[in-house]
Amino acid sequence: MATAELKLTKNQRLVLDLLCSSDAPMSAYSILDQLRSEGLRAPLQVYRALDKLIGLGVVHRLESMNAFVACAHPSCHSVEMVGFAICETCGKALEFADNDIAEILSGWASANGFAAKSTSIEIKGTCASCQQAAESASGAE
Amino acid sequence: MATAELKLTKNQRLVLDLLCSSDAPMSAYSILDQLRSEGLRAPLQVYRALDKLIGLGVVHRLESMNAFVACAHPSCHSVEMVGFAICETCGKALEFADNDIAEILSGWASANGFAAKSTSIEIKGTCASCQQAAESASGAE
DNA sequence: TCATTTGTGTAATATTATTACGTAACATAT
DNA sequence: ATATGTTACGTAATAATATTACACAAATGA
Ligand SMILES: [Zn+2]
Ligand SMILES: [Zn+2]
Ligand SMILES: [Zn+2]
Ligand SMILES: [Zn+2]
Numbered sequence: 001m002a003t004a005e006l007k008l009t010k011n012q013r014l015v016l017d018l019l020c021s022s023d024a025p026m027s028a029y030s031i032l033d034q035l036r037s038e039g040l041r042a043p044l045q046v047y048r049a050l051d052k053l054i055g056l057g058v059v060h061r062l063e064s065m066n067a068f069v070a071c072a073h074p075s076c077h078s079v080e081m082v083g084f085a086i087c088e089t090c091g092k093a094l095e096f097a098d099n100d101i102a103e104i105l106s107g108w109a110s111a112n113g114f115a116a117k118s119t120s121i122e123i124k125g126t127c128a129s130c131q132q133a134a135e136s137a138s139g140a141e
Numbered sequence: 142m143a144t145a146e147l148k149l150t151k152n153q154r155l156v157l158d159l160l161c162s163s164d165a166p167m168s169a170y171s172i173l174d175q176l177r178s179e180g181l182r183a184p185l186q187v188y189r190a191l192d193k194l195i196g197l198g199v200v201h202r203l204e205s206m207n208a209f210v211a212c213a214h215p216s217c218h219s220v221e222m223v224g225f226a227i228c229e230t231c232g233k234a235l236e237f238a239d240n241d242i243a244e245i246l247s248g249w250a251s252a253n254g255f256a257a258k259s260t261s262i263e264i265k266g267t268c269a270s271c272q273q274a275a276e277s278a279s280g281a282e
Numbered sequence: 283t284c285a286t287t288t289g290t291g292t293a294a295t296a297t298t299a300t301t302a303c304g305t306a307a308c309a310t311a312t
Numbered sequence: 313a314t315a316t317g318t319t320a321c322g323t324a325a326t327a328a329t330a331t332t333a334c335a336c337a338a339a340t341g342a
Contacts, residue, residue, distance in 0.1 A: 009289065029328070042292065047330070052289095064204035064261060066298095066329060085255045094253070100245050105264060108237060113269030114226045120205060121262050123246060128254030150307095150320065169298070183323065188299070193320090207298060207329095 003058050003070075014038050015049040016070065019059060024091045025067035062086065062093060064122045069093055081105070081119040087127035089134075094127070144199050144211075155179050156190040157211065160200060165232045166208035203227065203234060205263045210234055222246070222260040228268035230275075235268070 003016060014035050019026060026034075032046045040046065050068055053059035057077030061068055062084060069084075071077050072095040081102045085094045101121070109116040126134070144157060155176050160167060167175075173187045181187065191209055194200035198218030202209055203225060210225075212218050213236040222243045226235045242262070250257040267275075 011290080027329075043330070044332095045291075048289075063263065085250065085253070085257070087255075088258070094255070096249060096253075098245060098249065101242055104239060104241050104245075105262070108239065109226065109264065109266070112226070112235070112237075113272065114228075114235070114264070114266055115272055116226070116264045116266040117229070118266075119262065119264045121246070121260065122204065123250065123255070123257045123260045125250070125255055125257040125259075131254065131256055152321080184299070185301095186322075189320075 006056065006058065008052075009049075011040065011045055012049045012052055014040070015046060016053055016058060019053075019068060019070040022070075025062050025065060025069040025086075025093050027065075027067050031068070060084070060095070061120075062122065063120050064124065069095070071095065073097065080116075081121070083121035083123070085123040085125065085127070087130055088124055089126050089130040092127060147197065147199065149193075150190075152181065152186055153190045153193055155181065156187060157194055157199060160194075160209060160211040163211075166203050166206060166210040166227075166234050168206075168208050172209070201225070201236070202261075203263065204261050205265065210236070212236065214238065221257075222262070224262035224264070226264040226266065226268070228271055229265055230267050230271035233268060 003020070006016075008016065015031055018031060018034055028043060028046045028050065031050075032040055032043060035046070050059060050061075054061060054068075058071050059068055060071055060082050065086065076097075078097065081097070083096045083098060083101070085096065087093075102119075105119055106116060108114075144161070147157075149157065156172055159172060159175055169184060169187045169191065172191075173181055173184060176187070191200060191202075195202060195209075199212050200209055201212055201223050206227065217238075219238065222238070224237045224239065224242070226237065228234075243260075246260055247257060249255075
């Protein structure tokens with residue numbers, strides 16, 4: 001994560017560091033709860049920091065979950081197209097980037113006269129490790 | 142819209158018909174307000190109807206807007222992959238289906254051991270007619 | 283210095299969604 | 313017909329998520 005050199009305010013830094021240390025997406029209010037000890041008191045302090053970080057591309061919003069996650073990519077913080085595979089069992093979100101999809105989507109957009117600003121792809125399902133866990137559990141019964 | 146032959150309850154029918162007659166996505170609470178005259182009183186009545194209709198594939202949820210829209214496709218009501226281009230100016234949502242994208246995404250999923258259940262793609266931007274309106278407005282100044 | 287932008291803190295409020303509980307309608311198998 | 317299981321309904325209360333409004337402070341740049 002090459003976010004250390006970013007010039008951020010105290011609140012923005014707190015939120016970003018927390019998200020980076022989390023292994024799963026967090027809601028704005030759980031971010032707030034975690035940062036009360038650091039002096040944050042109101043939802044707006046979190047939402048403002050999140051807005052800025054999302055604008056920088058170092059945090060993404062998971063639209064389908066009202067949750068937020070640090071960008072998994074070391075440098076290329078895309079705001080234009082972001083994709084996640086979200087496991088409904090463990091709650092983790094795998095970020096992916098796919099040029100082919102980006103091209104098809106921008107092709108569709110230009111063919112339809114639509115000026116795209118940002119695209120979000122969210123796949124819901126079960127991740128590999130949760131599938132294995134489920135298999136071995138049912139096998140052991 | 143081939144939804145007439147669907148066997149729905151009164152509340153489900155009310156919600157679906159309202160969404161079909163709307164030219165833009167609606168929030169659950171605006172659906173409720175529109176249907177108060179028909180006897181609906183509580184959010185849950187709307188959410189329950191929406192859950193059912195979404196399960197049938199005749200209504201989609203726009204994750205990024207907390208809004209709901211009737212499926213634009215006459216027969217093939219896909220639950221697996223749905224895509225929308227959402228205009229941030231007029232609020233309308235254009236539904237699209239793209240086999241190429243579905244294939245790439247399912248390819249990514251199987252390569253990563255992820256069992257996908259549903260996928261949502263949401264493109265935010267400006268639709269063709271709103272772009273033209275903006276152009277002619279700036280040209281007229 | 284002055285003006286502008288950006289960020290902060292607090293309070294109040296708006297919007298979206300769910301839980302809990304009891305009842306009614308419907309299908310269908312005995 | 314009656315018992316059973318499933319689905320839907322209505323109401324109330326509450327939880328979870330997000331925004332508006334206002335006043336002030338810090339950083340930025342001419
Ligand atoms: Zn990213
Ligand atoms: Zn998992
Ligand atoms: Zn559809
Ligand atoms: Zn438009």
